[in-house]
Amino acid sequence: MKIVYLIQTHKNPEQIYRLVNIIKESSPKSYILISHNPYFCKLDKETFGNLTNFEIINNQGGRGDFSLIKGYLDAVHWLFSHNIKFDWLINLTGQDYPTQPLPKIEKFLAETEYDAFLFHFNALSDCEKNCWGSKEGRDRYLYQYRKLAESLPPWQEGLIKFSRRIINNIQPYIRVHTSYGITAGIRANFTPFNEYFACYGGSYFHTLSLKCIQYLYYFCNQNPELITYYQKTCLPDESFIQTILINSELFNICNDNKRYIDFTNSRQGHPRILTVNHYSHLISDEIHFARKFDMSVDSKILDMLDARILQTIAAKEEGLVR
Incomplete structure (x- = not known):
């Protein structure tokens, strides 16, 4: 091996x-x-x-x-x-x-009997394992973001963070994130998620068998539109791989990385x-x-x-x- x-x-x-x-x-x-x-x-x-x-x-x-x-x-x-x-x-x-x-x-x-060790949960629900909460999941993956600035002077960053709380809590159409530069997102008109293709989240760090890697590689080559969508989400690394592998229902995945x-x-x-x-x-x-x-x-x-x-x-x- x-x-x-x-x-x-x-x-x-x-x-x-x-x-x-x-x-x-x-x-x-x-x-x-x-x-x-x-x-x-x-x-x-x-x-x-x-x-x-x-x-x-x-x-x-x-x-x-x-x-x-x-x-x-x-x-x-x-x-x-x-x-x-x-x-x-x-x-x-x-x-x-x-x-x-x-x-x-x-x-x-x-x-092992498992095909992967991958921590995961439904990112849009308030299930027990969702340590973010469904609002965080929605804010990350139901909006399309654009980076406005890599960094700002401390006083401007503090002002943006204060404004962010107000903007994000009073309406559902725009989201502002300040964790990794300044990014602004607009609620997506269409998303890839539905009752047959759920949005999953979890840790980026994992252990995957060859057949999981092969499926992931094949899926990405066959579904470039999912990559295009995730390219504009916030923290796609904490959702992209989970969403592809869990929705496939092909693998015995241990929910522990x-x-x-x-x-x-x-x-x-x-x-x-x-x-x-x-x-x-x-x-x-x-x-x-x-x-x-x-x-x-x-x-x-x-x-x-x-x-x-x-x-x-x-x-x-x-x-x-x-």
């Missing part, structure tokens, strides 16, 4: 190098594809030495718009066009990290940076990866995870752990 680790990156080459190194040390036969946005920093393949089953492609980055999904789909296209063989694809960023030995995760995937992300006191959708204080939460067998880590804030937590991963592997190699 072979895993592709797709890592979307844009900054901090040292931490990217560390992530690649622990994956290759823990799972030498896996394939690593880095989709890198070179706008913020350059990333050279030579920096990583003579790694096999490893490639870097440049791609546009971004958050809040369709660029993250476009980078993902471009990477999938690259894998298929280069005839890279794999059974599962795990998507990460440069600020993610495994929390247990990859052979253990890969054994789990080889034996096996990730640890701490959104306590989150601001503008940014999770907390994980530190040594989170270690006890990360070592559950139910967690495969976690985010976000920042070596400039706390590198010791990565040292602790490295020790756990590599010591366990060494023990297994010596026959001390069954």
Whole structure:
């Protein structure tokens, strides 16, 4: 069995190098594809030495718009066009990290009855798992947005945020978002969603089997109008893949992405940076990866995870752990 680790990156080459190194040390036969946005920093393949089953492609980055999904789909296209063989694809960023030995995760995937590990919920309903609420789902995916500005001076941004609350609450036709620049949306006359094709939301981070990736790739090629619609929504990366795969009703999907992300006191959708204080939460067998880590804030937590991963592997190699 072979895993592709797709890592979307844009900054901090040292931490990217560390992530690649622990994956290759823990799972030498896996394939690593880095989709890198070179706008913020350059990333050279030579920096990583003579790694096999490893490639870097440049791609546009971004958050809040369709660029993250476009980078993902471009990477999938690259894998298929280069005839890279794999059974599962795990998507990460440069600020993610495994929390247990990859052979253990890969054994789990080889034996599972599921086709995907993908957190999801109906984005337009107030079901129990919808942590946004149906209003947030409607505001994100029933409006077509246009970015007005990447950023504003603090005093203007504060004024816009105050005005946004008023605008968004007094009428149903226009929405203003300020989390990722200044964007304005108009209620769509037509949407792709109906009783047969629901709008789903959830986390962008997931683990998908080859047959899910193949279906996703085929569906996107056959339905460009869905891409056109999602290109103008807010945070399409937290809905696009869920909506395609769940509506297909073809796959046995586990509603758990096996990730640890701490959104306590989150601001503008940014999770907390994980530190040594989170270690006890990360070592559950139910967690495969976690985010976000920042070596400039706390590198010791990565040292602790490295020790756990590599010591366990060494023990297994010596026959001390069954």
